[in-house]
Amino acid sequence: MDKVARQSPINAFLAQSEQRLRGRISRAKIATTLAEAREHLTYRAEEFMESGLTLEAAEAAAAEAFGKPREWAKEILMSENYKPYLQAANNISIGGFTVFLFTAPLTVMAMADFGRGHFDTWLNVIQIAWIAFAIAVLGALVARRFAFRAFAAALAAAIVVTYLVVGISVKPLGKIMTQRMQILDTQVTLQDDLDRLKLGEQVYAASALPALVPARLRGPLNGPYTDKATSAANFIADWLHLPEADKSTFVSPTVSTAAPSAVKKPLGYLAPIVRSQPTPLGVLTRGSLQAVATKEIAAQRWREFGDARLAECARGLSELEKRPINHLTALQTLSTFKVGNFDSEIAEGISYMVFYQGLICLAFCFLHAMLGRFLHRAALLLSGQMKAPQSPLF
Amino acid sequence: MAFRSDLDALVLSVLQAESLHGYEIAKRINAKGETAFHAKEGQLYPILHRLENEGKIQADWIPQEGKPARKVYRLTETGKGELEKLVESWREFSLAVDSLLAPTKPEASRG
Numbered sequence: 428m429d430k431v432a433r434q435s436p437i438n439a440f441l442a443q444s445e446q447r448l449r450g451r452i453s454r455a456k457i458a459t460t461l462a463e464a465r466e467h468l469t470y471r472a473e474e475f476m477e478s479g480l481t482l483e484a485a486e487a488a489a490a491e492a493f494g495k496p497r498e499w500a501k502e503i504l505m506s507e508n509y510k511p512y513l514q515a516a517n518n519i520s521i522g523g524f525t526v527f528l529f530t531a532p533l534t535v536m537a538m539a540d541f542g543r544g545h546f547d548t549w550l551n552v553i554q555i556a557w558i559a560f561a562i563a564v565l566g567a568l569v570a571r572r573f574a575f576r577a578f579a580a581a582l583a584a585a586i587v588v589t590y591l592v593v594g595i596s597v598k599p600l601g602k603i604m605t606q607r608m609q610i611l612d613t614q615v616t617l618q619d620d621l622d623r624l625k626l627g628e629q630v631y632a633a634s635a636l637p638a639l640v641p642a643r644l645r646g647p648l649n650g651p652y653t654d655k656a657t658s659a660a661n662f663i664a665d666w667l668h669l670p671e672a673d674k675s676t677f678v679s680p681t682v683s684t685a686a687p688s689a690v691k692k693p694l695g696y697l698a699p700i701v702r703s704q705p706t707p708l709g710v711l712t713r714g715s716l717q718a719v720a721t722k723e724i725a726a727q728r729w730r731e732f733g734d735a736r737l738a739e740c741a742r743g744l745s746e747l748e749k750r751p752i753n754h755l756t757a758l759q760t761l762s763t764f765k766v767g768n769f770d771s772e773i774a775e776g777i778s779y780m781v782f783y784q785g786l787i788c789l790a791f792c793f794l795h796a797m798l799g800r801f802l803h804r805a806a807l808l809l810s811g812q813m814k815a816p817q818s819p820l821f
Numbered sequence: 822m823a824f825r826s827d828l829d830a831l832v833l834s835v836l837q838a839e840s841l842h843g844y845e846i847a848k849r850i851n852a853k854g855e856t857a858f859h860a861k862e863g864q865l866y867p868i869l870h871r872l873e874n875e876g877k878i879q880a881d882w883i884p885q886e887g888k889p890a891r892k893v894y895r896l897t898e899t900g901k902g903e904l905e906k907l908v909e910s911w912r913e914f915s916l917a918v919d920s921l922l923a924p925t926k927p928e929a930s931r932g
């Protein structure tokens with residue numbers, strides 16, 4: 428305060444203005460702007476002195492006539508945002524942020540739907556990149572127009588809004604969407620099996636339980652990964668009395684499903700499924716749902732009447748047709764995964780994803796702001812403003 | 822109170838004849854009796870910067886002996902076109918106001 432008080436009124440005005448402009452436009456631009464203002468204030472003070480004022484009073488009168496440093500600096504900053512490329516960037520930013528706000532819940536649903544599928548990596552990359560782009564462009568908009576402090580505040584607000592939207596919607600939406608997808612897939616699978624049965628085709632579907640995994644299966648299933656699938660197929664096929672030729676159609680528990688963790692637990696349940704055709708491993712979860720849902724009908728019959736499985740399965744599936752899987756059944760079914768806690772796994776996975784998204788968004792914001800700063804300076808260089816002489820302040 | 826386009830017109834019209842630096846522009850405008858920048862003289866510079874960014878005026882740095890270089894503004898072709906539009910617009914507005922304010926002749930009584 429004392430330092431400011433000792434300054435001449437003109438220097439005090441310029442110092443306060445410089446403080447408000449610093450970091451918001453280039454140093455060269457600040458220098459030339461303040462040099463221009465200094466010249467104006469000096470001439471104006473000389474005029475006041477000619478009318479009889481002292482130097483101090485004349486400078487004070489000149490500074491007062493010029494305006495308040497805060498308001499003047501604000502108007503200077505606004506005048507810098509009339510560049511066409513900044514206006515275009517602003518429009519893009521506003522559009523991007525609006526789309527981001529509307530689609531944030533949709534990305535959660537997409538993650539819930541596809542998070543356990545084969546395309547999850549690519550989908551996640553696309554989602555993360557897209558959201559990061561939207562936030563980064565918003566950051567650039569705010570940075571260019573309102574500069575650092577407001578930029579930081581707006582960025583924080585954007586992050587809060589993002590996490591509120593995603594956080595509120597992640598669990599219920601993820602749960603509902605996943606369950607509905609599972610139910611839909613299960614119904615389609617069952618219908619497919621029924622259609623095949625009606626055509627007289629061999630169907631090994633709906634062979635399931637949850638049953639306690641026999642102790643003799645635990646060793647092989649916990650063995651080396653390379654042998655795990657084969658071991659599991661062989662042992663479970665033997666356990667279910669499958670014919671040797673059908674082992675290739677057996678979907679065995681592997682990594683990334685609830686099954687391997689289930690068999691590793693002392694009281695874990697296993698819900699294998701056998702289908703008429705080789706099936707992607709990802710179907711196991713849906714198969715487990717189907718299997719567990721049909722436990723009273725098909726599983727026991729499979730085990731008790733393994734040799735006549737086609738007829739028994741046909742009867743079981745016919746009975747199942749009368750008991751379509753509904754939402755409540757699915758909830759009960761999913762809740763039977765005591766070991767894996769299916770819903771919690773999904774919620775946990777999405778939470779991590781949101782966290783990583785946040786980190787990547789911040790990184791993108793930083794990079795984008797740096798890029799915007801670089802482009803801004805490059806534009807100034809090209810327009811020749813950087814070549815301007817330095818102000819006496821610098 | 823002046824509107825933004827009015828201030829633009831004032832600045833552009835002052836630069837029409839010759840290139841000037843900021844303080845001289847303000848003086849010329851004030852000399853014409855305009856009070857646009859009397860309250861806040863500094864208001865001129867954001868306008869100059871905006872017009873420069875819009876390509877309506879161009880700034881050149883002129884070296885001075887023993888003093889820092891001076892930023893001098895001149896009108897561009899775009900600025901000339903803009904000034905013509907603003908002048909035309911002002912004339913239309915002025916005519917409209919004049920016609921409204923001019924004393925009207927009493928209508929001849931009928932009957």
